Amino acid sequence: MAKKVLMKGNEAIAEAAIKSGCLHFFGYPITPQTEISEYMAKRMPKVGGLCLQAESEVSAINMIMGAAASGSRCLTSSSSPGISLKSEGISYLVGCDLPCVIVNVQRGGPGLGGIQPSQQDYYQATKANGHGDEHILVLAPSSVQEMAQLTSEAFDLADIYRMPAMILADGALGQMMEPVDFELGTKREIPEKTWACNGTEGKRKKNIINSLLIDPDELETSVVNRFKRYDEIAEKEVKYEEYKCDDADIVIVAYGITSRICKTAIAAARAKGIKVGLFRPITLWPYPKKQLGALADKAKHFLVCELNMGQMVDDVKVATECKKPVSFFGRTGGVIPSPDEVLAQIEKLAAAL
Amino acid sequence: MTTNILLAGFGGQGILFAGKAIAKMAMDSELQVSWLPSYGPEMRGGAANCSVIVSDEEIGSPLVVTPDLLIALNLPSFEKFEPNVKAGGKLVYDSSLIDKTSSRSDIEVYGIPATAMASDAGLTGMANVIVLGYLLKITGLFEYDAFLEHMVAGIPAAKAALIEKNKKALEMGYNYAK
Amino acid sequence: MVVFDKPKSLSPVPFHYCPGCTHGIVHRLVAEVLDELDLCGKAVGIAPVGCSVFAYNYFECDMIEAAHGRAPAVATGVKRTHPDNIVFTYQGDGDLAAIGTAETVHVGARGENITIIFINNCIYGMTGGQMAPTTMPGQVTTTSPYGRDRRIQGSPIRVCEMLSTLDGVAYAERVAVNTVPNIKKAKAAIKKAFQNQVDKKGLSIVEVLSTCPTNWGMTPEQALEWVKTDMIPFYPLGVYKDADVKDLNPTSTKEVTE
Structure with missing residues (x-):
């Protein structure tokens, strides 16, 4: 190495x-x-x-x-x-x-x-x-x-x-x-x-790089x-990570830096006996829809965590076909939540299961 | 075992450098490590701080909110972060710049007049290294010799003149008796 | 014996331009120059947004169609990654002197070794006759229906004069294509602008005073006359800059060392 x-x-x-x-x-x-x-x-x-x-x-x-x-x-x-x-x-x-x-x-x-x-x-x-x-x-x-x-x-x-x-x-x-x-x-x-x-060096026909297609049929075909x-x-090409999802009642869906904060919270929640896991999309487009959807049959609740006002929530609802409730927790504007704040959300959901 | 370290002070005190020295040592000790600085306008002459997490397992959140170890090099950082130190944690502060002590009984508190020591010894600007030396003594986080070796190795050839000074500063901190 | 033929650098397709429009003349001049300097195989042309948007269909070299005003930035990307290619943009006044002003000024400031063919006809053609940055004081357009009033719509930009103040601009000349002698001068200028690129002299721009009879509301003959009577007095023809950026004193002081 x-x-x-x-x-x-x-x-x-x-x-x-x-x-x-x-x-x-x-x-x-x-x-x-x-x-x-x-x-x-x-x-x-x-x-x-x-x-x-x-x-x-x-x-x-x-x-x-x-x-x-x-x-x-x-x-x-x-x-x-x-x-x-x-x-x-x-x-x-x-x-x-x-x-x-x-x-x-x-x-x-x-x-x-x-x-x-x-x-x-x-x-x-x-x-x-x-x-x-x-x-x-x-x-x-x-x-x-x-x-x-x-x-x-x-x-x-x-x-x-x-x-x-x-x-x-x-x-x-x-x-x-x-x-x-x-x-x-x-x-x-x-x-x-x-x-x-x-x-072209005179060896091939000219190449044209262009996005203008005036004819609607031609443009439609191209799209x-x-x-x-x-x-x-x-x-x-979808990429994702599943972390402790096998027995999870609650699955947190988070990506990027937020997923790490969630992992810390998950360790703390597991120590308290709460079965919680993480689904981390690595490709946000294409979204790992099928893979997340498969968890909807096992898990009881999904919790989306992001550093925004809930922009990924709809994608999670679509992927899970709304089979299970989807909650959201996030901070925005540059505030990073502490693992304890995420833990509090997990505990709240666990108490209501 | 995970150690959450928060280093805080004024910009220019070598806070980020001290954090990097710890992070580099941790990496070369085959440990997991993350180093997260404050950034943006607040760095321009104002407060500087950085979170360093050293662990033998995967590191989750890189942001240290409740440190196991707080290094405070000025009064505003002392006042801001001292209440957040985990029970059973340690606080190291520059007692030549911070004219107060902690009222907490659930943490270990270590004052060292690093800035005064540095200036007395002709090592102005190296209070951060003195604090690092002291830190090694009271936490046992890394072996002194190994840390010294790493720190020296990290000094570029163009600044070779600094090697002796760094050695001296680290040693002064390590040998400081409360 | 063939005494007159289509330049090889011009594609065998009909132009879409209006009767009396001088885009066709300028296209031909560019193609003749590419032929004469034997550059077609190395050339990459950048088409604008405007009447000459379809320029990518008309030249036989590789062609890229840029977003409105961005041709100089696209040309920079090609030239900087493929310095052996001969890169030119073909832009109108709205593209180059309104929406793409920043790109135009900075391609000059950087002294990019490319060639710009700039068509100035004082109006937006493709969208149907609106005011351009080069529309003349008092000129009536659909968005200056009472004539361009300098107190309201400001004054026109003289591009060659402006760009000639930049150190990175090697060559700036304004020509017209309203008469045969002027067309000959225009071709010489375009040829020099490409030769400069071969010689790595820096940015070369040829501003061509052109016609738009359709949107000016004139016959082709009246339009050619208007270039002479109105445009040229306001936009004087001639060479505004003729230099070599290689003569600039570089101020980089540090050697790149590993």
């Missing part, structure tokens, strides 16, 4: 990207993810890559558009308000079927909001990145190791399915340090980018075909 490195989550994303063959980064500073830009600015010239600070997030995502269209592996990162600015570009990237990785180290909103950790962009990431019928891959790490691991996987998924992939993290994961092992496992087979715009690909992804 390679030696572990103590690193911030933001830095782990940057290093994992470089190790995954991403030599082009375009960004714009915003707290709490600026370490990604800083790390790239320092490292890229040493590995023959490029880190370019754009004049805005709008411009950065469009530089990504150019880099991706010409066949380069590329990364951009931002935090919530900056992701809103990127939403136009994300929609175009989807419309053009271009692969890239976008990092959102979430902070509190709406508006300028705050800079402390939040999960308030769940809806935006999973349902409405930009205009149009569209989805992107959304991966939610819960540790610094996963920040690296999922970044590496995101590049492969993006290339295989020709679509943007997002790492949906938060300020705590971005800022915290944990040991990271950069042996990130075997890479998948990546199809050749025969569609890339990097010059429907893209959704067939989405179905395939939902079938093959």
Whole structure:
């Protein structure tokens, strides 16, 4: 095993990207993810890559558009308000079927909001990145190791399915340090980018990268075909973790940093004899619907925990087909709940079972 | 066994550095560890704190709310976090900057005039390392020699002049008798 | 013997442009230059949003269709990751000088080694004749129905003049395509703008005063005349900048070392 490195989550994303063959980064500073830009600015010239600070997030995502269209592996990162600015570009990237990785180290909103950790962009990431019928891959790490691991996987998924992939993290994961092992496992087979715009050299017909389809029938066909690909992804690429769910009466559903707080609370609840487990979606899109749904036959109650006002609740209700009650506990605006607060919720539910 | 550590003080006192030294040592001791800093405008000359969790099992929440070990290097952090220390936990504070002591009888309280000691010894700015030395003595969290070795190894070649000073500061803290 | 033929860099499809519109002339000039400099195989063109949105259908090189105003950023992404490609944007006045102003200014500030072909016809064509950032004082459009009033709608932007103040801009020239001699000058300017890229000189922009008879409410002949009588006096033709960013003194002082 390679030696572990103590690193911030933001830095782990940057290093994992470089190790995954991403030599082009375009960004714009915003707290709490600026370490990604800083790390790239320092490292890229040493590995023959490029880190370019754009004049805005709008411009950065469009530089990504150019880099991706010409066949380069590329990364951009931002935090919530900056992701809103990127939403136009994300929609175009989807419309053009271009692969890239976008990092959102979430902070509190709406508006300028705050800079402390939040999960308030769940809806935006999973349902409405930009205009149009569209989805992107959304991966939610819960540790610094996963920040690296999922970044590496995101590049492969993006290339295989020709679509943007997002790492949906938060300020705590971005800022915290944990040991990271950069042996990130075997890479998948990546199809050749025969569609890339990097010059015909007179040897092939020209490539066009374009999202404009004026004829409604043509546009419909293109969207429907893209959704067939989405179905395939939902079938093959969901990732999740089940933790002590086998005998659980109460199943907490949480992702990212919140799932860790819940694990601490679960240990405390189990010590008191309460049978509680955790279901952690790792891919938020595609959502592990079937796998979560399967728990609805065994568990008696679901508790969704998030750093927002309950944005994932509907997805849990849909996945479990409302067979069992779904409650919610969350803090928002950058407040991180203590494990004791989650424990109190568990105890309340357990008492009513 | 899990130790929840909270280090707090003013920005510039080396709070984050001290936390990192502990985290690095824990990692190299094959333990699980997480280090979570405060960040944002509050860091610019104001309060700084960081949560460090050292454990032999998977770490859940990285945020330390009720520390087993609190290191307070200024009065505001002392007043803010002292009531949160777990019963049976330990509080280490800089008694040259904090002119009061804890009224709690359910925790162990250790004062050390680290800032005064540092300035008397020509080690201005190294009170954090003195506190780390003291911490090793009273908690037994890590072996002194191993910790020293790691800390020295972490100092970049360009700052080699600091090696002796760090050694001296750590030793002063370790040998401090209440 | 063939004395007149379609340039190889122009696709064998009909243009969709209105009668009397000069986009077709400028497309042809770009294609002739790509042929003459033998750049088509290396070229990647970036199409805008506006009347020339379908430009990706008209050139035989690889083409990317950008979001409104973002062509310079997209071009940056291509050029920075593929420096051997010849990258050009083809943009109208709304795209380049309104919604994409930040992208335009900063692509110049960075001295990106790309070529911009900028069509200035003082109006939004595709959406049907609204006021553009280059609409002239007093000019009537559907959103300045009483004539552009500088006290209300502000003053037009002179793009070449503005960009020529930036160190990273190597070459800025304004040309027109209203007469045969002017078309010849326009072609020379476009050729220089591509040659500059081959020579790695920095950003080159050619602003082409163009016509929009449909939305100006004129015949094609009247439109060509209006370029001469109204546009050129307000937007003087000529070279505004001719330099080489390689001559700039870099101020990076630290060596990159492992």
